[in-house]
Amino acid sequence: MNRFLAFVKKEFFHILRDRRTLLILFGMPLVMVALFGFALTNEIKNAKIALLDFDHGLHSQQITNRLLSSGYFRLVENVRSYEGIEATFRRGEVRLVVVFPPNFSNDYVHGQQAQVQLLADASEQNTAISLTNYATNIIQGYANEQNPSGSQPVAQINVEPRMVFNPELKGAFVFVPGVMAMVLLLVSALMTSVTIAREKETGTMEVLMVSPLTQPQILFGKVLPYLLLSFLNGCLIIALGVFLLGIPLNGSLALLLVETLLFIFLALSIGILISTIADTQLVAMFASLLIMLMPTIFLSGFIFPIESMPAPLQIISNVIPAKYFISIVKGIMIKGVGLGNLWKETLVLIGMSGVFTAISLRNLKSRLS
Amino acid sequence: MDKAVVTNKLTKRFGNFVATNEITFEVAQGEIFGFLGANGAGKTTAIRMLCGLLKPSSGEARIAGFDVYRQTEQIKQVIGYMSQRFSLYEDLTVRENIRFYGGIYGLSRADLKAKSQQIIEQLNLGSVADKLVVDLPLGWKQRLAFSVALIHNPKIVFLDEPTGGVDPITRRQFWDMIYEAADRGTTIFVTTHYMDEAEYCNRVSIMVDGRIKALDTPNQLKRSFDVDSMDGVFQILARGTSTK
Numbered sequence: 001m002n003r004f005l006a007f008v009k010k011e012f013f014h015i016l017r018d019r020r021t022l023l024i025l026f027g028m029p030l031v032m033v034a035l036f037g038f039a040l041t042n043e044i045k046n047a048k049i050a051l052l053d054f055d056h057g058l059h060s061q062q063i064t065n066r067l068l069s070s071g072y073f074r075l076v077e078n079v080r081s082y083e084g085i086e087a088t089f090r091r092g093e094v095r096l097v098v099v100f101p102p103n104f105s106n107d108y109v110h111g112q113q114a115q116v117q118l119l120a121d122a123s124e125q126n127t128a129i130s131l132t133n134y135a136t137n138i139i140q141g142y143a144n145e146q147n148p149s150g151s152q153p154v155a156q157i158n159v160e161p162r163m164v165f166n167p168e169l170k171g172a173f174v175f176v177p178g179v180m181a182m183v184l185l186l187v188s189a190l191m192t193s194v195t196i197a198r199e200k201e202t203g204t205m206e207v208l209m210v211s212p213l214t215q216p217q218i219l220f221g222k223v224l225p226y227l228l229l230s231f232l233n234g235c236l237i238i239a240l241g242v243f244l245l246g247i248p249l250n251g252s253l254a255l256l257l258v259e260t261l262l263f264i265f266l267a268l269s270i271g272i273l274i275s276t277i278a279d280t281q282l283v284a285m286f287a288s289l290l291i292m293l294m295p296t297i298f299l300s301g302f303i304f305p306i307e308s309m310p311a312p313l314q315i316i317s318n319v320i321p322a323k324y325f326i327s328i329v330k331g332i333m334i335k336g337v338g339l340g341n342l343w344k345e346t347l348v349l350i351g352m353s354g355v356f357t358a359i360s361l362r363n364l365k366s367r368l369s
Numbered sequence: 370m371d372k373a374v375v376t377n378k379l380t381k382r383f384g385n386f387v388a389t390n391e392i393t394f395e396v397a398q399g400e401i402f403g404f405l406g407a408n409g410a411g412k413t414t415a416i417r418m419l420c421g422l423l424k425p426s427s428g429e430a431r432i433a434g435f436d437v438y439r440q441t442e443q444i445k446q447v448i449g450y451m452s453q454r455f456s457l458y459e460d461l462t463v464r465e466n467i468r469f470y471g472g473i474y475g476l477s478r479a480d481l482k483a484k485s486q487q488i489i490e491q492l493n494l495g496s497v498a499d500k501l502v503v504d505l506p507l508g509w510k511q512r513l514a515f516s517v518a519l520i521h522n523p524k525i526v527f528l529d530e531p532t533g534g535v536d537p538i539t540r541r542q543f544w545d546m547i548y549e550a551a552d553r554g555t556t557i558f559v560t561t562h563y564m565d566e567a568e569y570c571n572r573v574s575i576m577v578d579g580r581i582k583a584l585d586t587p588n589q590l591k592r593s594f595d596v597d598s599m600d601g602v603f604q605i606l607a608r609g610t611s612t613k
Contacts, residue, residue: 006472010461017460203454210420210450210527211473212442 003213007221014195015225025187029233032179033240047131049096050077050088057105063116066142067098072134089121096120096131108157118161132161176241177329178302180234181322184260185267185296188230190288192271196222197284200275215364223268230267234260241333250336256329259342262349263325269356270321276363296322324348372431373398373525373556374419379428381414388414390579391428396572398524401547401557403570403587407607411579412560416527419558420450433524446474449518449526453533455510457517459503463494466502467517474521488516508539515546519555526550528559532566544569564600573599575606582606 015021049067053060067073077094079085088094099117108114118135120128136159143157199205208218238256241247249256270292278284296302299313300322309317317323324345331337331345339346374396381388389411396402406412417423419432421441430437435444450456457466467485476484489498492512502510511531518526528547532540544566551557559570567573567587574584583590583606587599594602 003473003475006469009472010458010465010469013461013465014458202456202459203452204456204458206422206452207450207456207470208473209422210445210448211470212445212475213473 004217004221007213007217008224011195011221011225015229021191025191025229025233026236028186029179029183029237029240032183033176033237033244046074047072047095047127048076048093049073049098049131050079050085050094051075052079052082052085052097052099054102055100055104055106057100059105059108059114060100063100063139063142064098066138067135070134070138072131085119089119094121095127096135098135113158115158115160118159120161135159136161175302176237176245176247177326177333178300178322180237180260180329181263181300181302181325182293182296183237184230184234184264185270185292185322186288187233188226188264188267189271189274189292190285192223192226192268193274193278193284193288194281195226196272196275197278197281200279201281219272219360223272226271227261227264227268230264231257231261234264247333248336249333251332251338255339256332259325259328259332259346259349262346262353263321263328266321266349266353266356269353269360272360273356273363276360295320299323300326302326321349321352371398372396373400374402374430374432374558376419376430377428379415379418379430380426381411381418381423382426387579389418389576392576392579392581393428394574394581394584396525396556396558398556399551399554401551401559401569401571403567403573404558404560404576405562405567405573405603406560406576407562410576410607412576413529415576416529416558416560420448420527421445446521447524449521449523451514451518451526451528451531453530455514457502457510457514460501462499462501463489463505463513464498466513467520470517471520476521484520488513488520492516507535508542511535511539511543512546515543515550519550523555525556525558528557530560530562532561532563537565540566564598564603567599567603575603577607 051064053064064075068075073096077088079088079097082099085097085099088097097119099119101115101117104114104116116139118132120132122128139157139159196205199208209215213221235257238249238260242249271288274284274287274291278287295316299309299317300320301317302322328342328345328349331342335341372395374394376395377393378391379389379393380391392411392415404412404415414423418425418437419430421432421437421444425437432444433447435447437444458469461469464485467488468481471481471484489495492509494509494513497505497509502513505513515528515531518528532543535543540563547557547559547569559566561567570587572584572586573590574581575590576582583594583602585593590602591597591599594605596602596605
């Protein structure tokens with residue numbers, strides 16, 4: 001046990017002395033959360049909108065003015081019919097279309113339910129949510145001003161938001177689970193594979209192999225510090241997501257942490273697998289980036305929704321570990337579901353770790369004979 | 370049974386290629402045994418088998434009485450190993466390196482402390498004990514690596530081209546350390562391709578194409594091949610068959 005501790009201590013020396021790595025380790029989640037979080041949610045100034053006004057009345061005019069003077073919206077197009085809306089969205093510029101039905105002003109003045117329809121391009125879910133929220137607030141604010149407080153409201157304006165392209169808003173808040181998956185994969189898999197490859201490169205691995213340390217001790221000693229650091233990192237990202245970006249944590253925090261540990265373990269087993277193949281740090285790094293990072297970014301549903309991928313890519317996405325982790329994190333944090341709904345994904349992660357560990361051990365054995 | 374190394378027809382095949390071919394030799398306890406051969410002659414494969422890193426294809430070998438097939442764990446306890454790459458961690462200090470290697474060999478806390486102090490004093494490293502190894506001159510690193518390889522008082526220490534890339538004076542100093550260790554009873558199993566170093570060994574074996582072509586004291590070898598240096602012996606044995 002003392003031998004093992006001596007080994008783990010040495011690993012911490014390596015990590016803590018390497019300032020650049022530490023900076024990447026803890027700077028990356030900050031930067032990514034900031035980038036993905038704020039860049040997406042703050043993209044709201046001067047959003048391009050279109051107008052479909054069947055009413056041409058006083059109130060539709062005033063609400064439109066109110067919307068445009070808020071600073072959030074910029075009118076780029078007047079649409080003439082419902083058919084025109086789809087074409088407008090397809091061109092991809094316009095994020096939101098405000099529709100005033102015929103007789104809107106008339107309905108409103110005569111105390112009936114007046115309706116405004118908001119159609120948002122939900123292929124960028126975060127933007128869509130924010131835009132409809134802003135617009136709804138402005139319209140409701142207008143209605144409230146017209147009905148002085150205390151008096152019975154004479155008329156209401158019903159705002160009816162509709163998401164186009166992605167009606168269920170799947171993928172909302174996906175970036176924090178995505179960033180988590182990415183950072184944990186990077187830290188765990190890339191860094192372990194690189195640090196093991198480094199020992200091979202400098203020849204210290206030979207000495208370790210000749211020493212009484214067993215192979216599992218060497219591997220586990222390599223992995224343990226990264227397990228701890230990655231877990232810290234995972235907690236940091238969750239905290240940033242919840243406190244900075246206001247992502248709800250509806251499910252069990254304990255379950256979330258356990259699943260995070262499981263995913264870290266999986267990432268570490270991938271790192272070890274890569275290190276059994278790669279003999280140099282450079283190879284290890286490229287292997288990690290190519291095998292893990294790229295597919296994780298593009299195929300896990302992190303940036304591009306899996307549902308809208310072509311069929312072959314959808315099939316490939318099934319072997320991307322991050323896909324399952326992302327849906328677990330989303331499930332726990334946003335939907336508030338428990339293990340009862342997530343056991344399939346959890347089993348997949350466990351199974352993958354088992355397979356990767358088994359292949360690594362076999363690779364190590366065949367090296368010796 | 371007081372032989373440090375005993376092999377009998379030890380062989381390693383990789384597919385059709387025979388890396389070491391039925392090598393048979395003995396090394397006595399406390400001996401300085403030179404293991405010579407051109408690159409690719411099979412030295413490294415042989416050493417890896419003796420250290421328990423590689424399973425032999427056939428033949429026998431015992432290290433300090435332990436069998437290389439079944440008792441690799443015991444073998445690891447009684448051998449030390451140093452390669453030409455010195456195997457120190459450059460981002461650790463001198464003291465941390467010593468403690469790390471002592472630690473993985475299971476030295477107690479008190480032993481570790483005493484050993485580090487002893488090594489640092491012996492090597493005159495007091496002023497740099499808490500400096501990172503990366504800043505040390507090559508010769509210092511080499512001597513430190515050797516001391517570290519001996520930290521658990523192994524019966525046998527395997528030195529795989531330990532003096533690669535080091536100037537002759539430093540090499541001479543290093544051999545003084547080797548002699549001291551041998552005087553204390555440690556068996557030294559050393560590979561080298563510097564022929565002047567071969568002269569320092571008690572006995573020398575020369576491998577060519579996986580086989581041991583000659584094995585004797587340097588003086589005896591020179592006499593039987595009728596040359597006046599080990600380099601001459603080596604040239605006669607290896608000429609035409611190696612790429613050196």
